[in-house]
Amino acid sequence: MKLPKLNILESTKNPSIVVIAIILNIAIFILIQRLVSKEHDFDINLIDRNFLDFTRVIEKPIPPPEKIEDIEPPPEEEDPPPPEMPTPEVERPQQMDIELSTPEIDVPMSMAGEPYLGEFSDGSGNMGGLGRPGKPNIDSNVVPSLRIPPNYPNRALRSGIEGIVTVEFTITTDGSVKDAEIIEAEPPNIFDKSVLRAIAKWKFNPDMVDGQPVEKRARQDIKFTLKK
Template identity: 40%
Template sequence: MRWGLALLIALLVNFGLLKLMQSMVTPDHQRGNTQLSKALPIDFVRLPPEEPPPPAEEPPSEAEEPTPELPRPMPAAAAAKNPQIELPSWQAPNLALPLDVGNGPYLGGFATPPPPPLPAEPVPLVRIPPRYPRRALLRRSEGHVVVQFTIDPDGGVSDPKVVEAEPKGFFEQAALRAIRGWKFQPQLENGVAVARSATQTIRFSLKK
């Protein structure tokens, strides 16, 4: 009895192991097909084909508007006459100007010529100092002498003369002797040296 029960249990265990091994060996897609085969059947319902939409109706053509009639031109006889415009009378202003410009003499249309340019001051090139007069030196006198002379074309001095002396009678001869030895730059006119008159002041003063 015990042996029979043990044999039955052993068979059941072997059968269970066999089923387990078979399920492990069977591929997944076969198991899926088996499950799908057990699913409920599906009925496909076919829809009727859709009818094409009706063609769009063309809008009714707009009625052509009647062309307006242009106004007929009026005949020339019925046209208005050109109006006459009266312009205001205009008188030119009186532009008479007085011609009395005084009782002075008529100077004509010529302008007064400009005055001639003043000659430049003479430039001494050689200047010899005058000797102090002995009489003035003893008296400790000081003064000046204005000498007028002519500068020759070669720059020398000629015709010197005293036009002013202060004090008189002390420095005139010393100034004349000194001015004769001076040399000046000659004056040029059109590139040519000419003589000219000049004036020079010679001062006499003592050292303090």
């Protein structure tokens, strides 16, 4: 089969056809270039999208932050109460029933019903009563303005002891008592302290000489007896 021969020389005789052919070739070339470039861009976009999607899938989720729980401090341990100590039982001493008689303390009185304060010297050295040497200017009729009886000692009460004590003392210018001393006691050292404590609290009206109070010495017998 034989192809027909184109007479190129004949076709070139018309210049408008040549120009149209060139324009068509250029347009086809440009179109082909654009198609190729779009396809290339499309492939790149696909590759990029696939990559992005892939990396998004393989991303590990960020775990939420751990909650920090408030830890309460342990309660303070209270000190244990001290152990209760047993109360020791104290044996009470047995009380002894002692029957005591009521004591009587006899303070001798003078004939006028006043307390008898012993016998005193008359200034000449003569003494009556117990016969002891006396001091001048002693009045035998002294009356106490305040007299406190002595206490009966417990030892004498328990033992049923009776006795008598002779005490000598000085009446001062203000009527108080000083320098008291036991002259005689029967039995000894039983009633002495009780008598001295009582005599020290007695009060007297002092004697006056030329308008001035003076001191004087006195003596007293005190008896301790128990009622039967």
